[in-house]
Amino acid sequence: MAVRYDILPHSRSGYLHPARPLADRKRKIRQLPRRKIRVTPLHTLGAFLLFCGIFFGFQQLYLFLITWEKLNVSTVEIACPDENLKEKINQLLAGRKLGNILICDLNPWREKIQALPWAKNVVLRKSLPSTLLIRVEPRQPAAVLVRDGHGWLIDREGTLLETTSPAAHPELPLIIDSTPSDSPASLQLAWQLLEEVDDSLRKDLAWIKISIPQGITIAFQGDETPLILGFSHFKQKLAFYHQTQAVLDQYRPLEYIDLRLEDRVYFKPKRPAALSSLASTAGEENHG
Structure with a gap:
């Protein structure tokens, strides 16, 4: 067996002594005897009673709290x-x-x-x-909706808040829904129009009508001529309308102005009352 020797510091006598082998410096570990714990029926009964006591205490506390x-x-x-x-x-x-x-x-x-x-x-x-x-x-009211002859105050989601009349809320847009269904999807066209136009133009709107197949039809305050805008590109169509407004004024009064086709405007002049009565008289004479 290999034995290692270390150099120890000087002893009192002044001589150097070789260190003892490391194997000789190991101490023997004293082993303690293991004691076996026996679980008796008394231990089991005691643990059971302890758990029952804990659960019973929690139950009484719960009953006390819910009846306090x-x-x-x-x-x-x-x-x-x-x-x-x-x-x-x-x-x-x-x-x-x-x-x-x-x-x-x-x-x-x-x-x-x-x-x-x-x-x-x-x-x-x-x-x-x-x-x-x-x-x-x-909910915040966003518009006045007229449907089936009844007026409703609605929010942005189309929820019917309460019955009302357009005159009671002149600051809100007036939406006339003529579509056969009461689905909120029909109102999306009106919200889209209100989002596309600027504030000044939005305040000038007299009413917004939703119908099939015209889509969106609007009218401005002080002008009864309906503007048929269709289902999309409302901002561009209104800009084109203002560009051609000087030409359209020469033919007023008009029954409607149709802007459903882009960069195209169609209109129908109103027949004067004198011509209308003359035409009806001529028709009666022909039938006679």
């Missing part, structure tokens, strides 16, 4: 910039017992508030110990 009067919902805070909508929500919740705040299901109340026409986004949150927080984003 201080955790019943007693305060409802509503954050909504629309005072009318806020009042409707208060009326909806008036006299209703919401119960314990820990087990109160907020989904049915969220659906009831969301069913209000003016409510766009509804968020309900619990605040311990007894407060329910309601945050509501109201």
Whole structure:
């Protein structure tokens, strides 16, 4: 066996002594005897009773919390910039017992508030110990819609907010929907027109009519002549109309101006009342 010798520092006697072999410096590890733990039925019964006690304690705590009067919902805070909508929500919740705040299901109340026409986004949150927080984003009216002879206040999504008349909201665009379906897709043409034109031109609009097959037809305030614009390129067609307006003024009054074809304008002059009566008289004489 190879033996390594190290040089030790000088001893007191001044002589150098070779170090002992490393194998001789290892200590023997004392091995402790392993004790076996026996699980007796008494141990099992004790663990079982301990777990039963813990579960029983949690059960009693849960029953206490869900029946504690201080955790019943007693305060409802509503954050909504629309005072009318806020009042409707208060009326909806008036006299209703919401119960314990820990087990109160907020989904049915969220659906009831969301069913209000003016409510766009509804968020309900619990605040311990007894407060329910309601945050509501109201819908914003975007236009007055006339459909089937009835006037409605609508938002950008086409939601019917409440019945109204065009005279009650002169600052909003007036949209007349003559299409057979009440799908919001028919309103997209009107929104597209309002997005393409600038603010000054938008304020001059008297009404916007949606029909098939004409598409979009508009009229300006102070001018009863309908402008048929079709289904697209509204801004370009209106710009072309203003370019040719001086020529069209020579033939007024007009029954309509058709701008559905790009870079083309078709119009029909109104027949004067004298000519109309003369034509009808001549027709009666011919029949006679």
